[in-house]
Amino acid sequence: MKILPYILFNGNCREAVSFYAEVFGSPNADVITNKEIVSNAESEIEKDDKQFVMHSKRIINEANVMFSDLVPGMAFIEGNNVTLIIISDEMEEIKDVYFKLKEGGTVDKELQKTFWSKAYCSMRDRFGIGWQMSFEKGVNG
Known part of the structure; x- marks a missing residue:
């Protein structure tokens, strides 16, 4: 990861x-x-x-x-414009981290298939930290 x-x-x-x-x-x-x-x-x-x-x-x-x-229409808030993205080639790892981070947080985009990833999501955890996750088979090898 x-x-x-x-x-x-x-x-x-x-x-x-x-x-x-x-x-x-x-x-x-x-x-x-x-x-x-x-x-x-x-x-x-x-x-x-x-x-x-x-x-x-x-x-x-x-x-x-x-x-x-x-994304057009989203409000820009200086200071909240940095997120951390987790990239993994292990689907179970993505799912595990996703469910743990979303507890008490706010999900912007549920874990789902996109044209660039078999599993992608974006959220803020309960501390207000922005996270994205992307399953990308073969990126770590």
């Missing part, structure tokens, strides 16, 4: 990712926008929101750091 920081931005993620790349001398990383993952026919995303970054990852001082813009 890996635990990585995940930083959320209020529409300026691309700028932040470029800034951190310059500051830390990290290599270029892919930036995936909302537009790239949602077809126009299926899109409920507003035209202006399609430029927002859905996901990016940089290696900073040998650590993976993940970035994205907030």
